[in-house]
Amino acid sequence: MKLGFALNLAALAALCVACGEDPTEASSQESDSEDTVAEGSSSDDDVGEEQGSGSSESADQGSSESADESTSESADGSTSESADDESASESADESTDESTEGESGSETEGETDTDTDTDTTDTGVDPCSTILYPTVRDFMIAHPDFEGTTGNDLGIVEDQLGADSKPVYAGNPNTPTTSGADNFNQWYNDVEGVNLPFEIPIELLEVSPGVYEYDNSAFFPIDDQGWGNEGNTHNYHFTLELHTSFQYQGGEVFTFRGDDDLWVFVNGKLGINLGGVHGALEGSIDMDAMAGDLGLELGGVYAIDFFFAERHTVQSNFKITTTISCFEPQ
Incomplete structure (x- = not known):
């Protein structure tokens, strides 16, 4: 290969001589030309690299700017949406809280009103x-104390109610209409073979403002019941026992x-005494006038214990x- 190159060089030298040129110079020019081309190529590459670098920087800047803008927009949008969501969430929470408070308040208020307005016992019955x-x-x-001697008989009971909330017998031999303590004590106690108990309602109606009354001139509440009428038109032989209480507010009268x-006993003390077998008689308790004797004080709640007997034909008032x-059960 070297031999070929040498022959080419010799031929070129001969040609240059013929043309009047220095083959060495020509070779040098040719070398310079190749260097120039190489430099040009290198310069182009550098320009390309610079342009590429510029493009890269531009791309990086564009990408960065785009990313920044995107990030900014995304952040702004996200922040805004997040803020809106938080606002909506807070609004929803406030609305829920208000709704809950409203419901709770409404329920509490309803319960309070019900407890306040409803004044009843556990059985649902108004005590007043x-x-x-x-x-x-x-x-x-046939009982010894019925259909016997007649007449007023005021000494049958003590002035003070017994510990069992029953009248204490104080009669015979000074009370001709009764036959002794044993028989009397059967009047207001359940005794098998002697008496039969029933509960009956008595309603007092308002007959004038602030005045309540029950009035029956033919009071036979158990006709044809118990031992029956025993051949009479009505059942004339029975007793009645009532225990109730009231609040002393001043001005009360019971007749x-x-x-x-x-x-009638008030606060355990005898207030009306109509003992005996007789026609209709009347007795009254003026609570104010008898407050000292009965031990009453304004605002106090006191028992009324009421004992009645129908012992003879032919009337019952x-x-x-x-x-x-307002009467309340004891």
């Missing part, structure tokens, strides 16, 4: 009433008119008139 619920006991004609025996508007 003008309906009385006495116990009636039926006796047979009874009837036959036969009737005793029973009338209660009072200004007490």
